[in-house]
Amino acid sequence: MRGRRIRAALVHEARLRWPVSADLNATLAGQRVLAVQRRAKYLLLRLTRGTLLVHLGMSGNLRLLPQASARLKHDHVEIQLDSGLALRLNDPRRFGSVLYTSEDPLAHPLLRELAPEPLEEGFDGAYLHAVTRRRRVAIKLLLLNSRLVTGVGNIYASEALLHARIRPRRAARTLKVADCTRLAAAIRRVLGAAIRAGGTTLRDYVGADGEPGYFRQRLYVYERAGLPCRRCRTPIRQITQGQRSTYYCPQCQQ
DNA sequence: ACGCCCTCCTGTTGGC
DNA sequence: TGCCAACAGGAGGGCG
Incomplete structure (x- = not known):
């Protein structure tokens, strides 16, 4: 996804672990994906002006596939890219989350107090x-x-x-x-x-x-x-x- | 501050 | 076959 530009974001079901922003499409459209990172079990899509935080919860799954491919039951959020591919979050139990922040994502309330990474130095x-x-x-x-x-x-x-x-x-x-x-x-x-x-x-x-x-x-x-x-x-x-x-x-x- | 319990939700499995 | 209860990979919130 790195380097691609987001064309649109579709929210089919906003009732995830946290409500998905009603403005997601307006917020994301036009932004470029600069990098994809991870902090604990949160995925961070670093964008031009902010960061999309994705958590898969217990049953969430992300697929990157042609935008035209059929939508499955429980496909809740779709991020369409200028490559013609789309990132889709499928999550039957809806314990996952899709959150946007324009601030430092590591300062976000859900990430701020997370423990050190177990595979990094200092976890001993x-x-x-x-x-x-x-x-x-x-x-x-x-x-x-x-x-x-x-x-x-x-x-x-x-x-x-x-x-x-x-x-x-x-x-x-x-x-x-x-x-x-x-x-x-x-x-x-x-x-x-x-x-x-x-x-x-x-x-x-x-x-x-x-x-x-x-x-x-x-x-x-x-x-x-x-x-x-x-x-x-x-x-x-x-x-x-x-x-x-x-x-x-x-x-x-x- | 800590520790415990509840909650969100759907799908699968097993017992009757 | 149908019905129902129990359980499942997470983790924040509220309470005592």
């Missing part, structure tokens, strides 16, 4: 140790708090804790430096491996290339309740934390 045991002090919340729930850790969703939280050998219900404040060092390394390793595998397709996720991700085959605990742990063969347990499923190995994770 010392960082995790610092943010887990005096927090009674279970470490697995802390990993889902985007003000403290970004990039780790429900799948990778369970996976990282398995690799770090930490029980998901353990109070964050009880983690020692050594635990935090293993956990930071496990998070980086899991995210890196998942990215290289193209992501984790549970049902219908496909990447920008239209291909599913293959990390599901490499999951150690997620969705494996009752199945043998891939490290020690002990049956994997499933529990609920914050109304979401957590999986862990009672033998490997102490």
